Amino acid sequence: DYILKAKDSGSFNLNEGAVAEITAPPEPAGYELMYLEAKFGDEGLPKNIVPIMYDHIREDKGKITSLISSSGEIKIACKSGNASFNAIVEAVYVKTSWMPIKGDELKVSVEEPEEPFSFKDMTVRVTIENFAPYAISGVIAPSGIDLLSLSTQEQLPPEAVEIDPKHLYISGEALQSGVYHVKLLKGEKYILPSAFIAIHEKFINETVGANRAKTFTIRSRKGWKYLGSIVILYSLGMPKNEKTAIKLEAQLVDYVYFKDELIHIEGASFLIPPLDMKFWLKAFIVFGDSFKVDNHMSSQLNVIYIPIMIKEAGEWTPEGVFINIKETDLKDVTMAYAVVQLPSYGTIEDVVTPSGESYGEYASALKPWYTQLRSMGVNDHEAFIQVKSRGAIEAGQYFFKVDWKPVTIVTVDSNRRPLKQALVEVKGPASFTVTTDNEGKAKVKLYIPGEYTVSIKFHGVEVGSSVIGTITDTELRVECEVYELKIVTQNALGQALGGTEVSLILGDKVLYTGETNDKGIVVFDQVPKGAYIVQAVYKRIEKVQDVEVAKNEVVQIKLDMLFEIPYLGFAVSTVEAASIVFAVGAILTLLLFKRAGRRKEETEEGLEMEVEEYG
Incomplete structure (x- = not known):
């Protein structure tokens, strides 16, 4: 996906009963609107302002910090008094390009967007389906540098490169014109579930001595898959420029946060002289079975790491997916989340808790929850909700409501004509058998993400097949091995023999029958590939002939008929x-x-x- 963002800011002054409307600018050429977002800052939308047209909201402890609309239109109203507030309006546009995976890399071409946009307004996103046996392992920029090396990431803002095994975001300062080489690993171990429970088992505190290195290896919890760790490195001491003297090695590293500040401590008088201390903190997400921290500083380095493990969960239905949370599964777990990630043809409409609360409108939210805070987020194709936060837990069945776009399978013969009444068999995580309509179309709702095989049968003969992996279009066209067969009948003198009854026999079944016209021709429009017997009968004279159909065929059949006795209609x-x-x-x-x-x-x-x- 190539994503462009157009930002603007404005001030609002609304009196009681007044309505304000925010609309997205026109779409850039080749792009379509992804969403429009109005951001109201940390203070949030004033309490006397109510949203009346939007799709999602962002909320932080009861304050609406953002409104989102996929239609490009947001409306708010002042219910009482008057209100003055500021907003940043961001219109986000997207252009999608699908690329087949061939070999061990993807080549992603990037061009600088047309004015008024520039690279600072652009993000390039690469997504691999969870069920695909591939993982991202490296990114080489057009300049030849490795964007995933820690030294490169630390020279850029953390948001310039974001990475996990299935997703890659490159934006702003990390973008340049040319071809990016996205390196891939292949193997069954890179397949991830589309519905799962994710846990932070515990927070582990460690230290790495001055000029020392330490490798941390994590063992998976029984029944769970170790995915990676959140790693926080920090130091507090006298001011020194040593923050770059740290190396972190892992299979895949995402640099996500950096803070560096001077802490000044001063008392009431110089009885206690002022003290300046340097504090810096770096946060990473690492993937793989282990990671190594190399400390080249002259002081001790503090390490906090939080292992992240996942377990497949979920009962898929045409309406959505149910995830059952059991307290026994979350014993000795600090944090836990129910997560669903869908392919592009599925849209999450709602998330419903066991107690019946609905959170589908929240793009992100942090809500008070007993003595803790509960986080959640719902985007078009993925959603999560926290199910445990230390002592707070809500066990039971969670429902993620999904709107699945049906996949239309269009069957045509070798002459591109619709194949009516063909049997379509779809097998995979779910199985379906449907029959094509008069337009040769059959619709299926692939409500369990995964790879599917499609088989087309016509008159009991398999005439076409296909594999559905990543769905790039909700219409799949299958050209089938079904052909036109033209039968030409002649008498013994080579003259056209009209009125001949012709039967096409497959095994012990008569597939088609027809009568030749005055030119001795009968056409069977749609004949499945295979070996047939053609039976031609004129009056009482018959001929049987074997025919192999593997393309559009014209078959000539000469009957042993010399003449016909006039008036009697007797063939001789x-x-x-x-x-x-x-x-x-x-x-x-x-x-x-x-x-x-x-x-x-x-x-x-x-x-x-x-x-x-x-x-």
């Missing part, structure tokens, strides 16, 4: 005609012989009479 074969000719010839020969015999007898009688008279 060449054999029969020959027999008739033979029989007629025999009769004529016999008649000739008989006539010749009679003439001989008459001649002999005449001679005898003449002799008698002469004597």
Whole structure:
């Protein structure tokens, strides 16, 4: 995804009953609006201002800090008195490009956006589906530098490069024109669930001595998968420029936070002279089975790390996914969350707790929860809700409501005509069998994320197949091995034989029947690939011929029909005609012989009479 952000700021002065409308600027060429967001700062929206048109809100301990609209329109109203406040308005646009994974890298081309935008307004996002057996392992910029090396990340703002095994964000100072090479690892171990429980098991405090190194290896909790750790490095001491003398090594490192400040401590008088101390803190998210901290400072380094583990959970339905939280699963766990991450064709509409509370409108929120705070967030394709925070826990069944866009499978024959009444079998995490309509279309709701195989059967013959991995379009077109078969029938003299009844037989089943026209032609429009028997019958004369259909075919069938007796409609074969000719010839020969015999007898009688008279 190529994402552009247009920012503006404004002041609002509303009297009682007044309505303010905020709209997004026109979309840049080639982009579409992702969302419009109005941000109201840490103070939040005044209490007498009510949102009346929006899709999501951000809330911090009861204060609305932001309103979000996917339509590009936000409306607020003053319910009483008057109010004055400021807002930052941010319109976010997106252009999506799908790339097949081939080999061990993705090549992502980046161009500087057209004015008035620049790289500082741009973010490039790369996403790999959780169910895909791939993970991001490196990013080489057009300049040749490795963006994921710690030395590079520390020279940039933490938000310039954000990374986890399935997601990569590059923005602002890290962007330049050219091709980014995103390195990939492949293997079954990189497959992640789409619905899971994530836990922070405990906070572990360690130290690394001056000029020493230490490797930290984490063992997975039984029944859970170790994903990574949040690692916090900090130091407090006399002012020194040593913050760069730290190295952190892991399979994958995301530099997420840095704080560096001078702490000045001063008493009422110089009885206690002032003291200046340097405090700095760095936070990282690391992935892999272990990480190593190398301390080149002359003082001790403090380390806090929080292992993150996940366990697949969730019962998927066409309406959404249920995640059941059990207290026994969260024993000795500090923090726990229910998380759902969906492919692009699924949108999360709501998150409902076991107690029935609905949090679907919150893009992010931090809410008081017993003696703790509870965090949650709902974006279009992912959502989470905290289910445990130290002593606070809500066990039971959570429901993530999902709107799934149906995937339309369009079946066509080799001539691109719709394949009606074809049987579509879809197999994968869920299985479906549907029949195509008159337009050759069949719709399925793939409500469990994963890879699916599609098989198309026509008249019992498998004529097409496809694999659905990452869904880049909710319409899948499958061209099937179904062809046009033209049968041409002729008589023994090669003349067109209209009125011939033709049957196409597959195994013991008659697939099609038809009658040839006056040109001796009958066409079967959609014939599945395979071996057939063609039976042609004209009146009482029949011929059977084997035909292999693997493309559009024209098959000529010559029947042994010589002529037809007029008025009687009696077809005569060449054999029969020959027999008739033979029989007629025999009769004529016999008649000739008989006539010749009679003439001989008459001649002999005449001679005898003449002799008698002469004597």
